[in-house]
Amino acid sequence: MNSGQTEGATPLDPNETAGLLLTHLTTREELNYWEQQNINEAEQWAFARRQTDLLSQKFICRLHKKMFGNVWKWAGRFRNSYKNIGIDPWQIATETASLCENTRTWITHATYQPDEIAVRFHHRLVQIHPFPNGNGRHARLMTDLIVKQILHQPLFNWGSENLTSPNETRKKYINALQVADRQLDFAPLLEFVRS
Ligand SMILES: Nc1ncnc2c1ncn2[C@@H]1O[C@H](COP(=O)(O)OP(=O)(O)OP(=O)(O)O)[C@@H](O)[C@H]1O
Ligand SMILES: [Mg+2]
Numbered sequence: 001m002n003s004g005q006t007e008g009a010t011p012l013d014p015n016e017t018a019g020l021l022l023t024h025l026t027t028r029e030e031l032n033y034w035e036q037q038n039i040n041e042a043e044q045w046a047f048a049r050r051q052t053d054l055l056s057q058k059f060i061c062r063l064h065k066k067m068f069g070n071v072w073k074w075a076g077r078f079r080n081s082y083k084n085i086g087i088d089p090w091q092i093a094t095e096t097a098s099l100c101e102n103t104r105t106w107i108t109h110a111t112y113q114p115d116e117i118a119v120r121f122h123h124r125l126v127q128i129h130p131f132p133n134g135n136g137r138h139a140r141l142m143t144d145l146i147v148k149q150i151l152h153q154p155l156f157n158w159g160s161e162n163l164t165s166p167n168e169t170r171k172k173y174i175n176a177l178q179v180a181d182r183q184l185d186f187a188p189l190l191e192f193v194r195s
C-alpha cells in the first residue's frame with residue numbers, strides 16, 4: 001500500500017492506511033482503480049455547475065472529499081502528520097487561505113498572464129500538500145477548474161499522459177515543480193501544462 005516506489009509520491013503512514021474504507025482491496029492496482037472511479041464522479045460533479053466559491057478553503061476540502069470520499073475516511077480533511085513534501089501541518093489552514101486570497105488578487109489585478117496564475121496556484125498548493133494523499137490529483141483538478149471557470153482558458157494538457165504512473169512525463173512534471181521550488185522559475189511548468 002506504500003506509494004513510495006513512485007518518484008514524488010507521498011508515502012502513507014500507518015494511521016492513514018487504516019483509513020481505507022474499501023477493506024476488500026489488496027493491491028495498489030485495485031486501489032488506483034477505485035480511486036479513479038471516485039475521481040471520475042467528482043470531475044463530472046465539479047464541471048457540471050459553475051462553482052462560485054472555488055478559491056476558498058471550504059471548496060478545496062469539499063473537492064478532495066468528492067474525489068476520495070468513497071475510498072478514504074480522511075478525505076477532505078487536512079493532514080495532521082509531517083510529510084517529506086509539504087509544510088508543517090499546523091500551517092496548512094492559514095497557508096491555504098492565503099493562497100486563495102493571493103490568487104484572487106492576481107486575478108483582479110491581472111498580475112500575471114492567466115496560465116501563470118493557474119500554474120503558480122498549482123505549484124503552491126502541491127507545495128503546501130494539504131492532505132495525507134491525493135494532493136497531485138486534487139491540485140490538478142482544482143487548477144483545471146480555475147482555468148475553465150474563472151480564467152476562461154482552454155484546459156491544460158498536463159503533458160498529455162497519465163501522471164500517476166512513473167514515466168518520462170511524470171519526471172518532467174516533477175522536475176518542473178522542483179525548478180519552481182528552487183528558483184521560483186515557472187517557465188518549465190508553464191511549458192509542461194500546455195504540452
Ligand atoms: N519536489 C516537489 N515539489 C513540489 N511538488 C511536488 C514535488 N514532488 C511531488 N510533488 C507533488 O506532489 C504530488 C504527489 O503527492 P500525493 O501522493 O499526495 O498526490 P497523489 O495525487 O496521490 O499523487 P499523483 O499526483 O502521483 O497521482 C505530485 O503529483 C506533485 O504534484
Ligand atoms: Mg499519492
